[in-house]
Amino acid sequence: MASRNPEPERGTVTTDGMPSDSQEEAAVLAAPPELIAGSIGQYVRLWLKRVRSGESGALPVIVGLIVIVLIFQLKSSLFLSAGNLVNLMTQAAFIITLGMAEVFVLLLGEIDLAAGFTAACGAVIALYLVAKNYPWWVAVLACLAATGAYGAVQGFVITRLRLPSFVVTLAGFLGLSGLLLFLIDATGKIGVGGVIRLNNDILNDIESGALNPTASWIVMIVLVVVAGLLLFLRDRRRRISGLVAPPVSITLLKIAVIAVAGVIVVLVGNTNRGTALFAVRGLPWVVLVVLGILVIYTVLLGRTRFGRYIYAIGGNAEAARRAGVNTNRIRVVAFALCGMTAGITGIILASYLGSISSGVNGGQNVLNAVAAAVIGGTSLFGGRGKMMDALLGGLVVGVIANGLQLLGLAADAQLMWTALVLVAAVTVDSLTRRGRSSS
Amino acid sequence: MDGSLLSLHDIGKNFGPVQALSGVNLDIPAGQVTALVGDNGAGKSTLIKTISGIWEPSEGQLIWQGKRVHFRSPRDATDAGIATVYQDLALCDNLDIVENMLLGHEVRRHLLLDEVSMEQTAKQTLSDLRVTTVRNIRQPVGSLSGGQRQAVAVAKAVMLDARLVIMDEPTAALGVSQTALVLDLIGRLAKRGIGVLVVSHNLTDVFQVADRLAVLYLGRLVSAGPAADYDTASAVDLMTTGATQRNRGADRAARTPDSGPEG
Numbered sequence: 001m002a003s004r005n006p007e008p009e010r011g012t013v014t015t016d017g018m019p020s021d022s023q024e025e026a027a028v029l030a031a032p033p034e035l036i037a038g039s040i041g042q043y044v045r046l047w048l049k050r051v052r053s054g055e056s057g058a059l060p061v062i063v064g065l066i067v068i069v070l071i072f073q074l075k076s077s078l079f080l081s082a083g084n085l086v087n088l089m090t091q092a093a094f095i096i097t098l099g100m101a102e103v104f105v106l107l108l109g110e111i112d113l114a115a116g117f118t119a120a121c122g123a124v125i126a127l128y129l130v131a132k133n134y135p136w137w138v139a140v141l142a143c144l145a146a147t148g149a150y151g152a153v154q155g156f157v158i159t160r161l162r163l164p165s166f167v168v169t170l171a172g173f174l175g176l177s178g179l180l181l182f183l184i185d186a187t188g189k190i191g192v193g194g195v196i197r198l199n200n201d202i203l204n205d206i207e208s209g210a211l212n213p214t215a216s217w218i219v220m221i222v223l224v225v226v227a228g229l230l231l232f233l234r235d236r237r238r239r240i241s242g243l244v245a246p247p248v249s250i251t252l253l254k255i256a257v258i259a260v261a262g263v264i265v266v267l268v269g270n271t272n273r274g275t276a277l278f279a280v281r282g283l284p285w286v287v288l289v290v291l292g293i294l295v296i297y298t299v300l301l302g303r304t305r306f307g308r309y310i311y312a313i314g315g316n317a318e319a320a321r322r323a324g325v326n327t328n329r330i331r332v333v334a335f336a337l338c339g340m341t342a343g344i345t346g347i348i349l350a351s352y353l354g355s356i357s358s359g360v361n362g363g364q365n366v367l368n369a370v371a372a373a374v375i376g377g378t379s380l381f382g383g384r385g386k387m388m389d390a391l392l393g394g395l396v397v398g399v400i401a402n403g404l405q406l407l408g409l410a411a412d413a414q415l416m417w418t419a420l421v422l423v424a425a426v427t428v429d430s431l432t433r434r435g436r437s438s439s
Numbered sequence: 440m441d442g443s444l445l446s447l448h449d450i451g452k453n454f455g456p457v458q459a460l461s462g463v464n465l466d467i468p469a470g471q472v473t474a475l476v477g478d479n480g481a482g483k484s485t486l487i488k489t490i491s492g493i494w495e496p497s498e499g500q501l502i503w504q505g506k507r508v509h510f511r512s513p514r515d516a517t518d519a520g521i522a523t524v525y526q527d528l529a530l531c532d533n534l535d536i537v538e539n540m541l542l543g544h545e546v547r548r549h550l551l552l553d554e555v556s557m558e559q560t561a562k563q564t565l566s567d568l569r570v571t572t573v574r575n576i577r578q579p580v581g582s583l584s585g586g587q588r589q590a591v592a593v594a595k596a597v598m599l600d601a602r603l604v605i606m607d608e609p610t611a612a613l614g615v616s617q618t619a620l621v622l623d624l625i626g627r628l629a630k631r632g633i634g635v636l637v638v639s640h641n642l643t644d645v646f647q648v649a650d651r652l653a654v655l656y657l658g659r660l661v662s663a664g665p666a667a668d669y670d671t672a673s674a675v676d677l678m679t680t681g682a683t684q685r686n687r688g689a690d691r692a693a694r695t696p697d698s699g700p701e702g
Contacts, residue, residue, distance in 0.1 A: 241555045243562075303551040308534075312542055315531030322529065323543030324514055383533035 092398025109382025151339020586617030
């Protein structure tokens with residue numbers, strides 16, 4: 001009955017009725033800097049302030065990536081050669097897409113341990129259909145339908161029976177690794193020796209084909225222009241409606257960063273990586289595939305009701321339920337999308353290997369994918385993360401594997417180094433977050 | 440009964456052999472703050488859960504704006520205009536203020552979320568309620584103070600055209616300035632013609648903001664009336680024993696007439 005002891009509040013503690021300096025500062029730090037800053041200088045200052053207070057965003061992983069790249073370049077001058085960088089893109093692609101698959105469920109605070117074998121089983125379906133002379137797109141659609149449906153079944157079991165996703169997908173992991181052997185066996189002559197070859201030029205070209213250099217430039221320029229236009233239109237609409245919008249200079253800066261990244265990627269892709277006699281140039285198709293998926297999924301998570309509800313459930317499932325969100329349906333759809341994206345991964349993997357075999361390491365692949373998402377900044381506890389995290393984290397995992405291979409180190413060293421980087425990434429994340437809560 | 444927003448008629452609720460509520464009759468008027476007080480286990484939570492559709496009453500009737508209603512889910516109650524604000528259950532820390540306020544009622548434009556119009560709506564509601572301590576409505580709710588979180592949750596209810604706002608222990612775990620902010624907001628809700636039902640342990644806060652008082656004791660409503668008819672001592676008597684020996688009229692005379700906010 002007596003008035004309760006006031007508990008310490010989050011972030012800042014104030015004693016008077018007016019918002020104090022520290023409270024105001026907390027608000028400044030929590031809001032996106034582009035909505036407060038009036039100029040580039042102010043933007044940079046606010047941004048640095050946020051980084052210092054623990055809201056570092058993608059900075060640690062980008063800095064980490066640069067450091068790792070520099071180390072490898074010092075050890076081997078081949079590392080930053082165009083040929084190796086294109087290799088890196090093709091090697092990292094399936095880790096990145098599998099990481100994106102995991103982001104859907106990680107945001108809910110769940111996990112899908114089966115995704116690596118979902119990918120492999122999906123690839124078997126696609127390659128079997130291709131071998132049976134079905135058109136490539138029928139094979140791809142069948143693969144995505146099957147893997148998406150499998151994901152939905154997992155989601156259904158997890159939500160309806162209220163079982164932990166860890167256990168359900170662990171069972172899926174075991175079951176699908178068995179199913180993989182069964183499926184390859186069942187294909188008979190097609191899968192002789194436990195290997196199904198990929199005999200389709202279009203699907204093979206995802207990883208081994210490339211746009212011609214001119215097309216690479218055109219695609220890059222179109223993408224940058226479209227991205228720039230969308231950013232400008234969005235800011236203009238905010239300004240017209242009387243809302244705070246980032247200054248034009250900052251929007252221009254963002255577009256410049258996108259453009260520079262695009263130019264670098266195309267320059268790397270267009271450099272001759274063959275020999276003087278037999279030139280190989282152009283951006284691998286898989287880069288466009290990965291970028292396309294990244295854009296679609298980023299829009300899905302950031303600009304649709306479905307995406308908003310995923311974050312809401314990951315943040316506070318009870319609040320989402322009380323707000324009228326059908327949390328079970330959103331969860332099932334997220335698992336279905338995770339499965340379907342694993343299916344895409346399976347096709348990319350098969351395209352990279354030129355075949356799919358019973359020896360696919362679906363367990364290690366899925367753990368690498370989860371590591372990629374977490375290194376990129378996605379939380380294992382739900383509510384925090386982006387599709388971009390899987391790209392950045394997947395690049396880190398890919399760079400380590402590629403660089404150590406280049407140095408002639410075997411799988412043992414690769415795995416142990418990846419482990420160290422994962423622990424380092426999670427430590428950095430946890431330390432900065434501790435800094436945030438105590439500042 | 441005249442013009443009551445919500446009337447409870449002989450509401451009873453039992454869980455098997457346990458009678459949590461029995462024979463509760465209560466009128467909750469619009470434009471006033473009704474405080475529901477009682478000791479632990481008196482049935483306060485059960486009563487608000489019955490009103491907000493989480494549990495259906497075992498007996499009795501709910502009359503909402505003159506019509507008998509059955510709420511089978513919290514959604515039914517929300518749709519009818521009864522919003523319940525729970526301190527910790529209402530908001531997603533990882534979403535910003537606009538996202539939280541519009542959660543479940545997003546505005547779309549060409550299939551994508553219309554952030555501009557949602558931000559305008561949220562901004563308008565907050566300024567109508569004069570919630571001015573929030574600096575930037577694009578900051579995550581996790582970075583807000585307890586009082587600000589409460590304000591966002593209330594603003595969300597108001598934005599959804601709630602006619603009755605139920606608040607469960609709105610000032611528990613809040614500091615002095617934050618409590619003042621929330622009590623101020625409660626008073627402003629009532630001025631807008633919204634009915635407010637506040638469940639609280641804190642009698643200081645209750646007397647500061649309530650127009651009417653309802654006391655539960657062991658699942659029964661033992662007393663209800665204008666807050667001016669009670670003082671802390673008589674309210675404590677009623678909450679702990681179900682009755683008071685004190686002379687209400689004397690109490691009323693003893694109180695300064697302007698001690699409670701009268702809307």
